[in-house]
Amino acid sequence: MFMSVTASLAEGFLMTLKIFGLTLLFALPLGLIISFGSMSKVRIIKWIVKAFVWIIRGTPLMLQLIIIYYGPGLAGEWAKAMPAEEFNAIILPLRYIVAWVSSWSVFDRFIAVMIAFTINYACYFSEIFRGGIEGIPKGQYEAGYVLGMKKSQVFFKIVLPQVIKRIIPPMSNEIITLVKDTSLARVIAVYEVIWSAQVYIKRGGLIWPLFYTGVFYLLFSGILTLLFGWIEKKLDYYHS
Amino acid sequence: MPILEAINIRKSFGKLEVLKGISLSIEPREVIAVIGPSGSGKSTFLRCLNKLETINDGTIKLDGEIIAENAVYPPEAQLRPVLKKMGMVFQQFNLFPHKSVLQNIIEAPVCVNNVPKNEAVETAKKLLSDVGLSEKINNYPCELSGGQQQRVAIARALAMNPEIMLFDEPTSALDPELTGEVLKVIKALAAKNMTMIIVTHEMSFAKEVADRVVFMDEGNIIANDTPDKIFSKDNETPRIQAFLRKFEG
Ligand SMILES: Nc1ncnc2c1ncn2[C@@H]1O[C@H](COP(=O)(O)OP(=O)(O)OP(=O)(O)O)[C@@H](O)[C@H]1O
Numbered sequence: 491m492f493m494s495v496t497a498s499l500a501e502g503f504l505m506t507l508k509i510f511g512l513t514l515l516f517a518l519p520l521g522l523i524i525s526f527g528s529m530s531k532v533r534i535i536k537w538i539v540k541a542f543v544w545i546i547r548g549t550p551l552m553l554q555l556i557i558i559y560y561g562p563g564l565a566g567e568w569a570k571a572m573p574a575e576e577f578n579a580i581i582l583p584l585r586y587i588v589a590w591v592s593s594w595s596v597f598d599r600f601i602a603v604m605i606a607f608t609i610n611y612a613c614y615f616s617e618i619f620r621g622g623i624e625g626i627p628k629g630q631y632e633a634g635y636v637l638g639m640k641k642s643q644v645f646f647k648i649v650l651p652q653v654i655k656r657i658i659p660p661m662s663n664e665i666i667t668l669v670k671d672t673s674l675a676r677v678i679a680v681y682e683v684i685w686s687a688q689v690y691i692k693r694g695g696l697i698w699p700l701f702y703t704g705v706f707y708l709l710f711s712g713i714l715t716l717l718f719g720w721i722e723k724k725l726d727y728y729h730s
Numbered sequence: 731m732p733i734l735e736a737i738n739i740r741k742s743f744g745k746l747e748v749l750k751g752i753s754l755s756i757e758p759r760e761v762i763a764v765i766g767p768s769g770s771g772k773s774t775f776l777r778c779l780n781k782l783e784t785i786n787d788g789t790i791k792l793d794g795e796i797i798a799e800n801a802v803y804p805p806e807a808q809l810r811p812v813l814k815k816m817g818m819v820f821q822q823f824n825l826f827p828h829k830s831v832l833q834n835i836i837e838a839p840v841c842v843n844n845v846p847k848n849e850a851v852e853t854a855k856k857l858l859s860d861v862g863l864s865e866k867i868n869n870y871p872c873e874l875s876g877g878q879q880q881r882v883a884i885a886r887a888l889a890m891n892p893e894i895m896l897f898d899e900p901t902s903a904l905d906p907e908l909t910g911e912v913l914k915v916i917k918a919l920a921a922k923n924m925t926m927i928i929v930t931h932e933m934s935f936a937k938e939v940a941d942r943v944v945f946m947d948e949g950n951i952i953a954n955d956t957p958d959k960i961f962s963k964d965n966e967t968p969r970i971q972a973f974l975r976k977f978e979g
């Protein structure tokens with residue numbers, strides 16, 4: 491019994507791991523880019539990005555998942571349902587755009603999950619990056635410039651390594667939250683691990699597979715806690 | 731021919747005009763001390779020379795090459811090779827905390843000048859022994875005293891082989907008992923004929939090391955003369971006399 495449950499949960503485990511890994515892979519660089527936007531000297535960019543981050547951080551990930559999954563399809567329906575005589579110069583191209591979006595939007599549930607998770611986590615990460623970057627003294631940049639370094643060299647060789655050290659603690663919190671948030675994927679029927687376990691309740695009243703997933707989450711976040719602790723220690727060779 | 735020429739430099743921060751048309755030229759091997767009251771624009775002037783601040787008017791040339799002409803700067807790619815001939819040492823040292831002493835020194839030679847790493851390390855060792863810190867080569871800045879950090883910062887600037895060194899109050903952030911070791915290093919540089927502009931509040935040091943002393947006040951250079959003349963008891967400029975009197979007591 492244990493073995494067969496393990497086997498059937500394994501698929502859920504894999505999905506959970508996949509959501510977790512890919513979200514990190516996409517959201518970390520995107521978060522860095524968004525943080526640049528929120529620090530932009532161009533005010534419009536800065537305020538648009540800040541508003542976007544505020545909306546994403548201020549609404550539940552579950553809501554975002556649902557909107558991203560169902561939203562384009564519904565918009566497509568709406569576009570199709572529009573009376574033809576209203577198609578003037580503005581509406582017509584709009585209708586095509588909406589139709590185009592909705593055509594790739596009865597989309598793969600998994601892609602919807604990845605888009606929602608990536609955008610959501612990128613926004614959280616961007617705020618952490620921003621805090622880290624703003625905490626680096628101006629003198630560090632200036633010391634780089636007077637040594638002839640380019641802006642990109644100063645950023646990647648001088649600033650970013652120091653930022654990473656500063657943001658490890660908040661990052662580790664956020665990433666451990668991500669482990670648990672992966673379970674939200676089920677709202678659009680992406681079968682992550684809890685879903686797989688719940689099947690056993692429905693089928694035979696078995697509750698322990700659910701605890702099994704609990705142990706999985708504990709192990710997962712436990713390993714991450716250890717990993718971040720280790721990284722923190724590794725970076726402890728200096729303080730600024 | 732002067733190595734560095736600044737002509738009629740103007741710089742404002744918003745409505746506040748901090749440099750009001752300053753001109754200064756420096757001959758090779760010359761050591762210039764810049765003194766003056768707080769807020770007179772000494773740091774700003776130095777920072778304008780290497781484009782840490784952009785000027786609003788005026789011309790700056792190094793070795794005849796244009797850094798800014800009538801406040802217009804050449805493209806970045808053209809400017810960078812000129813600017814890196816100027817080394818700068820900051821009041822707050824600004825060492826890279828995540829890099830060891832050695833890494834601090836070889837970073838720019840390797841990444842900017844493409845010097846082979848082993849060569850850069852050799853140079854770094856030599857420079858560290860010049861500033862008396864050979865044994866600290868593998869330490870991190872946080873493990874050094876302020877005076878030691880500043881000496882590393884000097885070595886780091888020298889590793890780029892600059893033609894001129896700019897110092898902005900190199901000892902002002904140090905405990906009094908640590909200023910000596912840094913001033914000694916700067917004096918040794920002067921003895922090796924390094925061209926230098928040094929903003930300082932150490933009057934006796936200025937008197938001893940400088941060929942020329944520039945006195946700034948409210949965004950103007952109001953005196954530019956030999957130390958003997960500037961520090962002489964019968965200097966006629968009342969502003970300078972009033973300023974110097976503060977350092978006697
Ligand atoms: N980035 C800046 N923005 C606005 N004002 C500035 C800026 N930097 C300097 N100032 C102002 O310019 C004036 C000259 O400053 P500066 O730092 O050049 O003086 P200083 O002669 O170096 O003084 P100190 O001896 O205290 O170092 C001051 O009034 C200062 O407040």
Ligand SMILES: [Mg+2]
Binds near residue numbers: 772899
């Ligand atoms: Mg100053």
